[in-house]
Amino acid sequence: xxxxxxxxxxxxxxxxxxxxxxxxxxxxxxxxxxxxxxxxxxxxxxxxxxxxxxxxxxxxxxxxxxxxxxxxxxxxxxxxxxxxxxxxxxxxxxxxxxxxxxxxxxxxxxxxxxxxxxxxxxxxxxxxxxxxxxxxxxxxxxxxxxxxxxxxxxxxxxxxxxxxxx
Numbered sequence: 001x002x003x004x005x006x007x008x009x010x011x012x013x014x015x016x017x018x019x020x021x022x023x024x025x026x027x028x029x030x031x032x033x034x035x036x037x038x039x040x041x042x043x044x045x046x047x048x049x050x051x052x053x054x055x056x057x058x059x060x061x062x063x064x065x066x067x068x069x070x071x072x073x074x075x076x077x078x079x080x081x082x083x084x085x086x087x088x089x090x091x092x093x094x095x096x097x098x099x100x101x102x103x104x105x106x107x108x109x110x111x112x113x114x115x116x117x118x119x120x121x122x123x124x125x126x127x128x129x130x131x132x133x134x135x136x137x138x139x140x141x142x143x144x145x146x147x148x149x150x151x152x153x154x155x156x157x158x159x160x161x162x163x164x165x166x
Contacts, residue, residue: 013163046157
């Protein structure tokens, strides 16, 4: 029986990058653009990359417990169920800014049954410090940008930066 070799450094870096991509549901080209944008910003590149990923609207919807997963958040945003600052947004990669208010869009004055079911026991998870949730009005506000210490992603950002630095 052949013995398994220890994965190379490149393989470990690739695995971390793929873990981040799959966690946030981002395709390769878009992830690379996020990395390049993070590289341009002042500060630690890995931290800036995580901030860009966390500020995506589909992720914010997930973090506010409006969706059970990021994939579901992406679908709900794509179908136009959310408004940001009273404007309908249907782009999951929309970058929220400090002070933005995310609310469910009212459709014909009543909420469909699936929305009632999704929102009946909010919050299902703890809401991060950088967001505030108003469960009564089904809205949330972005208080500030996420800090790396606020996000428990389990992703080694240093490995991702080293992967793209080659």
